[in-house]
Amino acid sequence: MRTLLVTLPLLAMTIPAHAAWLHQCPAATDGAPPRYVVDDREHAPGCTSVALVAGADVDAVYPLAHGEMPEDVIVLNGNVTDGRFAVSEHELPSTARGPARPQPMPLHENLLRSMDVRTFGAEERVQAHLENGHLRVTCRAGQRAAGAILTGPWFMTRANTALAAGYEARGGAFTWQVADAARQQRGDALDMGVLAAGAKSARLTPPAALDRAGWRQFVLLCPASEASIDVTALAQEPAAAPKAAPRATWVWRPGDWIDGGPALLDWAAGQGIRELFVTVPLTGGAVRDPGHLAAFVRAAGARGIVIYSVDGDPHMVLPGEVPAAVRRVRAYAAYNAAQPADARLRGAQFDVEPYLLPETVLAPSRRDAAYIGMARALKAAAGEGLRLEFVVPFWWGRNPALLDALAPTADALAVMDYRTDRAQIVFFAIPFLDWASAHGRQVRVALEAGAIEPEVQRRYVKATSGPGDLQAVDVDGRQVLVLLRKPVASTDARMYRLAGTRTIDGSATTFHKDKPALLRQLPGLEQEFGLWDGFGGIAIHELR
Structure with a gap:
């Protein structure tokens, strides 16, 4: 299992061939990540300078998050961009043997x-x-x-x-x-x-x-x-018959329902979709065309389909952006209050992923508190008349304190359980289903059917002898990985050799290349998940 760790954005780097020094320099603007310069100077004014292995021909520089320390294995995912390997995510497998997880x-x-x-x-x-x-x-x-x-x-x-x-x-x-x-x-x-x-x-x-x-x-x-x-x-x-729950999907383009509502509903009904999350345009703090939205909601209801609004932006978690998100919730609540029951939105869903923000914008240590603060503000704006649902990643299942803090504010969660292996899908869903049953909430299990660009995965292992392809250096207490174009031997540097390279095509994450396999899996998953009282159905991203 890969653990997604969001890193700094593409760094400003200057890398000539055969450089011997790494300089960590202050950011050009406030809040930006530091700049990294690699050259043959022993010192750079105003920068922290660290010696690299002699003869280093640097391909890329990749800083780890504060507090991260590589052990015997480093796994990097990315692709070659502008002639250099651009790392998108990483994993630092631990060699420490702890108790097996139940x-x-x-x-x-x-x-x-x-x-x-x-x-x-x-x-x-x-x-x-x-x-x-x-x-x-x-x-x-x-x-x-x-x-x-x-x-x-x-x-x-x-x-x-x-x-x-x-x-x-x-x-x-x-x-x-x-x-x-x-x-x-x-x-x-x-x-x-x-x-x-x-x-x-x-x-x-x-x-x-x-x-x-x-x-x-x-x-x-x-x-x-x-x-x-x-x-x-x-x-x-x-112990009882599984609970039946609706299937759902997202409609991110407003024009799909504004201009093509009948065709969208025909498609959804044909796919067995009973809940749609749609982007609702707002103007001046109110739904732009409430009459059109009401007509669409009524038409959907006549087909047995309910409608949610959906919004998504990682910046919504920032204190300065929360008021704008609150205004959106108030707009949906005001729309519902002005409409008869058959024209109302079933609820508002927020797909806010704070871990996508660079740590210079929101420190990892503050993410949970910022997210809970945002959720509380949105719940206060929604009141009792608007159901509130949050989209969350599967790895939050290992953060019970965060999930428990969400319970008073979230009527439901949609967990991005983006895997194709049935056993993994079930394993990652269970902490959320148990949470829903414990708190009287609902959980929707989301699967991915959209295209995912292939990536290259490089696996490095610690070089106990011989040359290495990656050097790990300490810069002011932060670990920085220096990727080399060709192996270099060193007796005193922390070196890792490239042990293998493979292409990851996304088949472990998305059903995009085999949507029939997804449809074959759904009934069995629905039967099993239906054994939990809090199961709210399966949602499929990019089904259409």
Whole structure:
């Protein structure tokens, strides 16, 4: 998985051949990034100068963000522009081995195949054996609690699921329990159901008091009598029919609905699209042509299609730009207040991506607070009469504090889950679906069908011996990558050699070259995501 890290804009650079010094010089204008000059001077007036490896023929200079430190591997994406490799994004894989991240407990799979078992009980009256997805537990008679504990590498999601167990019990009834982290610590567990002798299957429902994200173990509790049980299957299965939710897409060009409304609605109905996000022109703080918009919304409603406004600009997050965004929300709210129910917008969506701003415009450390401040201002302007939805990237799923702070202001989120592999799509969607269920909100899962320009990916590894193609230098505490046109050997510089180059065609991100594959995947994804109460449907970017 690549992690998108927004970097500085194209830097001002002067790079002659066979240079030996890198100079970081003040920006020409306030707020601009520093200038980088590479030449053979040991010092440049007013600049910080750092020696490069002798014989360096510099191709490009790429500063990392403050605080970033490359380890053994550097991955750079970009393309050759004006004869030089222009880096667009980077990844710094860590070699540090931390604890494995828990995965969501899968659906429809025999969980026993990936579980571990151990016994407990002061009377030591239990034997347990787990192999090839088959669990056998044998209990001698006793009065004290005893049984088997089953653990696995997962957390439980907030999907509407139950455990389906296939088994055969002899001599008495076994109790199935579950424990989260807090209950595990105090030696407690919650009952899920009973595996009775004479039955062949059981449906075990997670109790409402369980902290699913903190799931730690299942407990199979022996009866007081002598008994044994064979559990041959244990799988998470839907506890109810999946929730149906509409498909949606974006219409960024106003003319598509203003001039071609009937054709647009015909197309949308034919594609099974039931929600459209359209750009609504404003004039003087109000909808430009409310009558035309009302007629379009009514025509869409007659076809079973609802309309949202959509706006998108990273600068909206800046304090000086928030008032303009607030005025847009007030314009939509005023339009709705003046219209009958069948002509109103369903809501307003904002696709604001602050990470696209260079750090000289908005420091990374301030992004979250600025975004939440903007969202609160927009919510205050929307009031109770206008639904507010925010488009967010999938990697915000690893920032629960930010998502929780959004909960009071966002009626819904649309997560840009731009992947084509089904397992990745599901994995990245789950944190948002769980968030929606926890906060009583909705989440729309967005997929990409637009064209993405191919990029070249270069992978560099630390050169422990021999020449290198990239030098990492420290300039005033900031790491700067210096890409070389030809390998150079050095015994004291931090050098990386080019280990491989490949072209990334976007097929892992967009369905543009295979839209039929997208349409084939949608029903299965909708079935699975529909197990969450907060699922708001799938949106497809650039479907048309």
